[in-house]
Amino acid sequence: MIDFDVALAAPLALRARVRAQSGWLGLLGHSGVGKSTLLRALAGLNPAARRLRVDDRAVTPAALARRVSLVSQTPALIDHWTVARHLRRVARHHQAADLAGELIGNLGIDGLRHLYPPQLSGGQRRRVALALALLRRPRLLLLDEPFSALDDDSRHRLYPKLQALTRRLGCDVVLVAHQIEDIARLCDQVAILEPDGVSYCGALLPGLRRYQGQASSCSVLLGEALSGQAETGLLPVAFGGRTLWVRTPRLPPAGTPVRLLLHADDVALSVAELEGVSLMNQLPARITGVTVQASGVLVECLCERQSIQARVTGLSQARLGLREGGRVVLLFKASAVSLLTEF
Amino acid sequence: MPWLASGDAQALLLTVKLAATTTVILVALCLPLAWLLVRRDPRGRGLIQSLVMLPLVLPPTVLGYYLLVAFSPAHPPGSWLARLFDQQLAFSFSGILIGSLIYSLPFAFRPLEAALQQRGPALDEAGRVLGFPAWYRFLFIVIPGIWPALVSAALLCFAHTLGEFGVVLMIGGNIPGETRVLSVALFEHVEQMNYQAANRLALTMMAMAVVTVLLSGHRHDRF
Numbered sequence: 001m002i003d004f005d006v007a008l009a010a011p012l013a014l015r016a017r018v019r020a021q022s023g024w025l026g027l028l029g030h031s032g033v034g035k036s037t038l039l040r041a042l043a044g045l046n047p048a049a050r051r052l053r054v055d056d057r058a059v060t061p062a063a064l065a066r067r068v069s070l071v072s073q074t075p076a077l078i079d080h081w082t083v084a085r086h087l088r089r090v091a092r093h094h095q096a097a098d099l100a101g102e103l104i105g106n107l108g109i110d111g112l113r114h115l116y117p118p119q120l121s122g123g124q125r126r127r128v129a130l131a132l133a134l135l136r137r138p139r140l141l142l143l144d145e146p147f148s149a150l151d152d153d154s155r156h157r158l159y160p161k162l163q164a165l166t167r168r169l170g171c172d173v174v175l176v177a178h179q180i181e182d183i184a185r186l187c188d189q190v191a192i193l194e195p196d197g198v199s200y201c202g203a204l205l206p207g208l209r210r211y212q213g214q215a216s217s218c219s220v221l222l223g224e225a226l227s228g229q230a231e232t233g234l235l236p237v238a239f240g241g242r243t244l245w246v247r248t249p250r251l252p253p254a255g256t257p258v259r260l261l262l263h264a265d266d267v268a269l270s271v272a273e274l275e276g277v278s279l280m281n282q283l284p285a286r287i288t289g290v291t292v293q294a295s296g297v298l299v300e301c302l303c304e305r306q307s308i309q310a311r312v313t314g315l316s317q318a319r320l321g322l323r324e325g326g327r328v329v330l331l332f333k334a335s336a337v338s339l340l341t342e343f
Numbered sequence: 344m345p346w347l348a349s350g351d352a353q354a355l356l357l358t359v360k361l362a363a364t365t366t367v368i369l370v371a372l373c374l375p376l377a378w379l380l381v382r383r384d385p386r387g388r389g390l391i392q393s394l395v396m397l398p399l400v401l402p403p404t405v406l407g408y409y410l411l412v413a414f415s416p417a418h419p420p421g422s423w424l425a426r427l428f429d430q431q432l433a434f435s436f437s438g439i440l441i442g443s444l445i446y447s448l449p450f451a452f453r454p455l456e457a458a459l460q461q462r463g464p465a466l467d468e469a470g471r472v473l474g475f476p477a478w479y480r481f482l483f484i485v486i487p488g489i490w491p492a493l494v495s496a497a498l499l500c501f502a503h504t505l506g507e508f509g510v511v512l513m514i515g516g517n518i519p520g521e522t523r524v525l526s527v528a529l530f531e532h533v534e535q536m537n538y539q540a541a542n543r544l545a546l547t548m549m550a551m552a553v554v555t556v557l558l559s560g561h562r563h564d565r566f
């Protein structure tokens with residue numbers, strides 16, 4: 001169970017109350033709304049917090065600091081300690097010597113042991129901070145943009161390991177990530193933070209839809225993997241009564257439920273199905289909403305009872321006569337779809 | 344004939360003993376005090392900072408005069424102090440030690456407070472994020488983290504105490520083995536027009552000052 005209630009006056013006024021199931025919770029919110037500030041308070045780093053309740057009990061910042069681990073955007077390490085000394089001292093202090101070896105292997109920091117923090121790259125620093133955070137066997141792990149300095153490849157390798165580790169250690173996770181993709185991939189639930197508090201806390205998909213309605217522009221789709229052909233790198237996915245094509249180097253076994261991510265900018269619209277094009281995906285859909293934004297016109301469509309967003313220019317909207325209730329065909333390449341599910 | 348006369352060698356030893364004791368006590372005292380000011384930022388912080396800086400601008404003889412008055416066994420606080428130390432403080436080693444502690448206070452306090460202010464909070468937070476308790480963070484993370492500043496504060500404090508004259512002369516006089524430090528011995532030689540001994544003492548003190556400055560100029564950053 002993730003259950004906290006925080007009220008702050010400084011550095012910004014903030015009230016956040018969250019109750020969610022155990023596991024990974026994604027924290028969404030526009031920049032500047034106080035996501036990092038909230039995480040710092042939850043890690044016991046805001047001594048001026050006006051209200052700190054966890055599991056329905058008032059706690060002190062010091063008590064929180066003992067049970068909660070934070071990996072911030074620029075993790076604080078001790079400049080005059082080597083990585084090895086960090087690991088040794090934290091392991092000794094928290095009686096976790098048995099865990100150290102496993103974390104070092106899983107997070108790939110064995111080669112960094114003799115280095116001092118100023119010698120580490122951003123990504124290395126975060127991996128070290130992650131290992132140290134988990135070494136403390138926290139009840140709650142707070143991750144603030146932990147993956148932004150990692151390349152795609154390292155991220156994909158890290159995700160399943162991190163999920164397995166937190167499951168085994170029995171710690172809940174609150175994840176703040178700029179990339180919705182990271183949240184969609186790792187979390188089963190999300191909370192949306194707004195200036196006047198938490199406006200939503202619950203299941204992932206409705207949360208993402210609600211959040212994207214306000215701001216961003218990608219769709220998360222649910223489907224089931226069919227058997228693909230490794231040589232083509234194309235994965236067919238059962239999507240309602242239709243088949244979607246996804247390009248991916250790693251093919252999941254047939255029957256695996258999969259989560260897919262599609263950016264609105266990668267979706268084109270047409271009034272009729274096209275012939276003689278290389279596009280693999282053509283989905284007939286009904287328009288459920290048209291929103292004019294500074295960056296273009298966001299068209300919300302419903303296809304096989306799932307919501308997909310497309311962004312087009314105002315000119316295209318006028319040319320095609322796009323309006324609510326109209327029928328369109330969604331066009332996108334197989335390579336525009338990313339497979340979020342790890343297997 | 345040795346480089347220093349036996350009386351002067353005794354003065355040298357006494358001076359080093361005074362400077363070393365002063366340095367150890369001041370560093371041990373100023374570290375927690377400065378850390379408290381940086382961490383808690385109490386309301387009276389400005390006042391405390393000014394008071395600590397006072398010996399820097401006060402003429403040493405004025406400081407020495409007031410200490411002499413305070414040490415008088417005829418009335419408090421001198422009578423209490425005399426009972427506490429089981430001896431009269433004026434014209435004793437304990438007396439000039441108290442004088443040096445006050446006189447050199449800003450030289451230990453200022454660099455320590457500046458370093459703690461600059462690096463302390465970040466180091467402390469890093470330690471907190473790793474789950475270490477407050478005493479551990481202060482002793483094993485913050486203090487080693489400001490090591491260069493600590494070394495230069497100690498050296499400054501030591502060097503400054505070596506050359507102390509006015510305060511010692513006012514409250515300590517010139518008692519061999521008890522209060523006769525190098526600067527007082529030098530003054531005495533000059534008064535007696537014993538220029539060879541004065542020259543040797545002055546050179547010795549000069550060499551000590553140069554070594555101290557060279558040591559404190561050396562960077563201690565170890566990465």
